Amino acid sequence: MAETSDPIVTATEAPAKVSLADRLGDPLQNGIKVLIGANRKPPRTFKTLLNGTWFGHPIHPVITDIPIGAWLLAALFDILWLAAPTGNAWAARGAQALVLVGVIAALGAAATGATDWSDTYGSERAVGLLHGSLMSLAAVLYIISMILRFTTSTGDSAAAAIIGFLGIITVLVGAYYGGDMVFGKGTGVNHTAWEAGGEDFEAVATVADVQQRALTKVMVAGVPVLLVRMGERYYAISSTCGHAGGPLDEGELQGDVVQCPWHGSRFRLRDGKPVTGPATMAQPRYDVRVRDGQIELKRAG
Numbered sequence: 001m002a003e004t005s006d007p008i009v010t011a012t013e014a015p016a017k018v019s020l021a022d023r024l025g026d027p028l029q030n031g032i033k034v035l036i037g038a039n040r041k042p043p044r045t046f047k048t049l050l051n052g053t054w055f056g057h058p059i060h061p062v063i064t065d066i067p068i069g070a071w072l073l074a075a076l077f078d079i080l081w082l083a084a085p086t087g088n089a090w091a092a093r094g095a096q097a098l099v100l101v102g103v104i105a106a107l108g109a110a111a112t113g114a115t116d117w118s119d120t121y122g123s124e125r126a127v128g129l130l131h132g133s134l135m136s137l138a139a140v141l142y143i144i145s146m147i148l149r150f151t152t153s154t155g156d157s158a159a160a161a162i163i164g165f166l167g168i169i170t171v172l173v174g175a176y177y178g179g180d181m182v183f184g185k186g187t188g189v190n191h192t193a194w195e196a197g198g199e200d201f202e203a204v205a206t207v208a209d210v211q212q213r214a215l216t217k218v219m220v221a222g223v224p225v226l227l228v229r230m231g232e233r234y235y236a237i238s239s240t241c242g243h244a245g246g247p248l249d250e251g252e253l254q255g256d257v258v259q260c261p262w263h264g265s266r267f268r269l270r271d272g273k274p275v276t277g278p279a280t281m282a283q284p285r286y287d288v289r290v291r292d293g294q295i296e297l298k299r300a301g
Contacts, residue, residue: 021126028129032118042254042266042276050115051277058188058280060112064178067109068171070102071142075168078161089154096155099146099164106139116188119244119263119278124185127177134174141167190281191245192238195223197284197299205295210234215258217249220297224249225286226258227295228269235269236286236297243279 033039036047052059077095080088113135117128141163148160181187198221205227210216216227217239224239226248235256239249246262253259257275259266265279272283285300 019126021129025125025129029118029125032114036115036118038118038264042259042264044264044276047115048275048277050112052112052280053274053277056280056282058112058116060109060116063105063109063112064175066105067102067139067142068175070098070105071138071164071168071171074098074102074164078164081156082158082161085156089156092149092154092156095161095164096146096149099142099149099160103139103142103146106135106142110136110139116278120187124181124187127181127185128187131174131177131181134170134177138167138170138174141170190242191240192242192281192284195238195240195284197221197223197286199298201287201289201296201298203294203296207290207293207295210295213253215249215251215253217247218295218297220286220299225297227288227297228253228258230256230269234288234290234295236288237267237269237272237283238286241265241279242281242283248283 036050037044038047048054050059074095077091077098081091081095085092110132113132117125117132120128145160145163145167148157148163149155151157182189202220204218204220204225205216210227210229212229212231214229216229218225218227218236224247225236226239227234227236237248237258239247241248241260241262243260243265244262246260246265248258248260248267251259251261254266256269257266258269259276260279263278264276265274266276267274267279267283272285274280274282286297287300289296
């Protein structure tokens with residue numbers, strides 16, 4: 001009797017499994033990019049504003065403090081009102097105002113958070129999708145709570161308070177996953193923060209090795225640095241994009257600005273400052289000098 005065996009399916013033949021996060025993430029990210037103008041030519045003003053590039057710091061974490069703080073205080077005021085409805089009528093009014101402030105601020109948090117999330121991929125995108133979904137659910141709960149509060153003349157509503165309690169629980173769970181994105185996945189963390197560079201000038205190339213307006217990668221104290229020659233001047237900034245670690249030496253030179261090949265962040269060569277998001281932090285800059293035909297670099301500052 002002839003032996004039979006199961007056919008061997010190779011990795012290239014096996015159908016690739018697409019996760020739910022990928023099925024939802026791709027169309028959502030594409031839609032967000034259309035809304036914020038991420039696919040337009042530089043300077044992509046609206047996206048850059050939402051990223052916080054002009055402020056030198058992401059603005060999503062700053063804005064999120066407002067709704068979280070307002071809704072936490074609203075929960076406290078609701079507890080005070082429920083404990084003594086007659087004696088603490090002022091607490092119901094306070095909770096009403098705080099819920100309204102939180103809902104308004106949540107719109108800004110959603111816009112900036114969605115903008116930052118649109119440049120994520122892999123596991124950080126999946127965690128970000130969960131974070132955003134929970135925060136969106138919390139916002140819906142608080143909108144319902146707000147409507148119930150404003151249907152009464154004094155702002156007091158037991159149903160609104162209960163829905164608010166559900167909302168703050170959802171917020172706290174969502175904030176946990178938001179923290180996991182930053183501290184667990186490194187989303188939004190400056191990828192050049194730990195670059196030591198060098199305190200003394202170090203020869204990295206000869207003048208003949210560096211062509212005009214060519215993106216040249218050199219190493220300074222073990223750190224990859226982008227070196228560009230323009231006429232008789234040389235500019236050098238960290239070659240690792242601070243936003244997500246993209247290689248700037250593989251990017252595109254546009255005038256005196258280099259564009260990252262991964263997410264389109266653009267940096268001025270003369271000072272390393274970002275002019276187009278999603279990057280918000282300046283690139284570390286290097287001093288350049290030429291001695292005996294050798295180009296020497298050291299970390300500026």
